[in-house]
Amino acid sequence: MTGELKRARVGVSVVFAVCGAAFATWLARVPAVQGQLGLSTGELATGLFGLAAGSVLALLGAGALLARIGSRAAVVLGAVVLCAGLPLVAFAWAAPVFVAALVVLGVGNSLLDVAMNAHAARVEDGYGRPIFAGFHAFWNIGGLAGSGVDALMEAAHVPVSVHFPVAGAILLALALWAARTRFLDGADRGQGDAAFAWPSRALVPLGAIAFCGFVAEGAVNSWSAVYLADVTGATPALASLGYFAFSVTMIAVRLVADRVVARTGAVRFVRVATIVAVLGFTVVLAVPWPVAGVFGFAVAGLGVAGIVPIAWSVASRKQADAPGRAVAAVAACGYLGFLVEPVLVGALATRVGLHWALSSAAVVTFGILFLAPSLRVREAALTR
DSSP, rough: OHHHHHHHHHHHHHHHHHHHHHHHHHHHHHHHHHHTTTOOHHHHHHHHHHHHHHHHHHHHOOOOOHHHHHHHHHHHHHHHHHHHHHHHTTTTSSSSHHHHHHHHHHHHHHHHHHHHHHHHHHHHHHTSSSHHHHHHHHHHHHHHHHHHHHHHHHTTTTTTTHHHHHHHHHHHHHHHHHHHSSSSSOOTTTTSSSOOOOOOGGGGGHHHHHHHHHHHHHHHHHHHHHHHHHHHOHHHHHHHHHHHHHHHHHHHHHHHHHHHHHHHHHHHHHHHHHHHHHHHHHHHHHHHHHHHHHHHHOOOOOOOTHHHHHHHHHHHHHTSSSSSHHHHHHHHHHHHHHHHHHHHHHHHHHHOHHHHHHHHHHHHOOOOOOOHGGGGGTTHHOOO
């Protein structure tokens, strides 16, 4: 393995951690931002819609942008926009400015996410074996680190007007260092082609897998603490452990998933992962006790962890002439699941209660079993 590829693997891992930490910096301090800016619940909801709108806008244009400037330059641009979004949020002086700042944050997050995954696909291709899930583990590690720093800032009563600019500057410096000194030189495959092209039919089931995987992740992100508190009667501290346990098992699996996929193949791995994820949700729903709920979310994390990274990795190989565009297309489907999930579960919860509404995540996840054969194409490339 060449030193250039090893350096690129380190650089991409750093960028994944930066992306996870930057987004966690915002998420963990939403109440502090709301209090500092004096936002009503409605204004906060409008801002969150702006965040989603910015994310979708960036995903729609990410493939064309990658074709024009390549993944390395797109990573730099995405990191600048994302890290600039943090101080913009902190210094918003009115609700419309707050919404605009979150649009910027959403654009930066999605653009960086797609660009770093595109470059990750290029590095994986150079390695000739699966390494994609390991990159995603660093996103989770960055997210936990960002949340931990947020907790320290909150405990020390550091205002977001100080925290966000400092965090943004540090994270941007790390991302620029990684992209400029560690990423692979030269153009990506497909760079300079037509800026827009329809994704191939082979990517449609992979997009569906990513959609289902993101629905499962989003269900735990959005509802695990609420479920444990409202349905199982967990204390606030215990309720927060649901997402923590889910994140820890996600990291553990993503750090070893590539080696397992190299031995078993993508199809078998995803089938087993799907069954494990559904079993985790089943424990959560069937045993409505706090400790059982935390355990169930941890098991769900074991299963969900490898599904999305493998879908993105296979996508880059199925459309090998333009892997960046392929990753962007599948990522757009995945993020659609992230956007649909809160609406789906929330709407069902108002009718049948959160306990039964959360079962929709298990049902959607189960659907991956029927989509897994689509990963078989080019599987030989994943295990060479």
